[in-house]
Amino acid sequence: MSDLAAEFIARLDRVADRLHRHATTQFPGGALTAPDPPTGERWEVGQVWAHLAEFIPYWLGEAALVMRGNGEPVPFGRTKTDPGRVAAIERDRRDDRVALWNRVQGDIVSLRAFLEGLTEASWSARGLHPTLGEMDLGKLIDEFLVGHLEQHADQLDDLAAASTG
Numbered sequence: 001m002s003d004l005a006a007e008f009i010a011r012l013d014r015v016a017d018r019l020h021r022h023a024t025t026q027f028p029g030g031a032l033t034a035p036d037p038p039t040g041e042r043w044e045v046g047q048v049w050a051h052l053a054e055f056i057p058y059w060l061g062e063a064a065l066v067m068r069g070n071g072e073p074v075p076f077g078r079t080k081t082d083p084g085r086v087a088a089i090e091r092d093r094r095d096d097r098v099a100l101w102n103r104v105q106g107d108i109v110s111l112r113a114f115l116e117g118l119t120e121a122s123w124s125a126r127g128l129h130p131t132l133g134e135m136d137l138g139k140l141i142d143e144f145l146v147g148h149l150e151q152h153a154d155q156l157d158d159l160a161a162a163s164t165g
Helices: 002-020 045-067 081-094 097-116 121-122 136-145 144-165
Strands: 126-129 134-135
Touching: 002 097, 002 144, 045 081, 045 097, 045 126, 045 134, 045 136, 045 144, 121 126, 121 136, 126 136, 136 144
Parallel strands: none
Antiparallel strands: 126 134
């Protein structure tokens, strides 16, 4: 396993522990995340969990697509306004958080297996995102998978802190 994969797996393990704790955290009703910098959008805890439960499979599929490229950047990804993304968040935002955590946990197992299976050559794969431009596989994993899980765990940390503060 490459050092980069090992680093991502260590981060994944830490964020999984944080998310697991938040699956049963009591959050105050009506609490909202800080505004998303590009959009100003604010989410309640249910929206955060619904998004967590939908994005790992999507981005794993996109990473696999990028890896199938033959040295050229492969178009991939979606934007925040993607209808499938928006619909999944709206559909699942009121679901039981423990049930959503169970889905996320299974997706984290899949993400871990994906990372463990990467070869050194895999890291050179490049994709072309519609708004962020060209990125290698490491940047894709950081931006849309492991780093994205960390960003949403940070949101849940902040919401939990606000409820005790």
